[in-house]
Amino acid sequence: MQSLQEKASEWSGVNPNDAFAIDEINLYQKLGLQTFINLSTNFYNRVYDDEEEWFRSIFANSKKEDAIQNQYEFFVQRMGGPPLYSQRRGHPALIARHRPFPVTRQAAERWLHHMQKALDSTTDIDSDSKVKMTNFFRHTAFFLVAGDELKNQKQSIACKHATSKPAAV
């Protein structure tokens, strides 16, 4: 059975070394807190205004300012800065925290589309940092698609109402 990492690499086209090249330098020290706040603000401004209703609606139950803070605090923590996210919310637990959302391949690509635009429109992100972050985001997005499949696995294996014969799906 393929691991989460193997699925993420295959589906994203990004190998783990490239995905975690963000750790080769301290991006937080290089870019600074304000750049991460700007990036997440640019990203969610696009998402909450998305013309694609199916994608925009995924975020309908979250406040934009909360989404922005959750995201930049995680990025800051993961990319060499202080553990802002964990102090406020605990471990990132990325897959579990995405459980309420339908993290399909299509949603991953739409997320990445907006993030690429946000990276391009945020000043003070040099091209090397942009490449590293793009690879990290792409690998992570498909890691979460792989994680999303666990929900279905659990459902079909453990559902106590199921008959012994699995239903056709």
Add this chain to the structure above:
Amino acid sequence: MQSLQEKASEWSGVNPNDAFAIDEINLYQKLGLQTFINLSTNFYNRVYDDEEEWFRSIFANSKKEDAIQNQYEFFVQRMGGPPLYSQRRGHPALIARHRPFPVTRQAAERWLHHMQKALDSTTDIDSDSKVKMTNFFRHTAFFLVAGDELKNQKQSIACKHATSKPAAV
């Protein structure tokens, strides 16, 4: 509804500031890789020999050497060292990776009992580091107990075989 962080704090008795005091210093630089390897080896030697069969059996399908490597690589990465875990396995995704296991309060306490013994029997861990790690482990263990409850939530909400009237449990 209580957040994962709130549940972890209440059930563990450890507040987030104490739990994430591991980030006040670089424990990896202070203790070194070998100390983390020794700690995880001491821990799993105890777990795989546990006289409590119910706890030992949780690990029955995992090889001891894999369990040791997964654990120390995560600790090294989380406590200031190189991202050994993510390069090999991807994001820690702590809650999702504990899905196969019954992470009850009783299991958390048993895990912590063995970890305390392992910390005490591993040389070169000074008392300040031990306090920081103990708080981190205790908070994290109950964070995972809180995460474990999500499994039941999902099952009762989303099971497609359920009738409209919930079964008594």
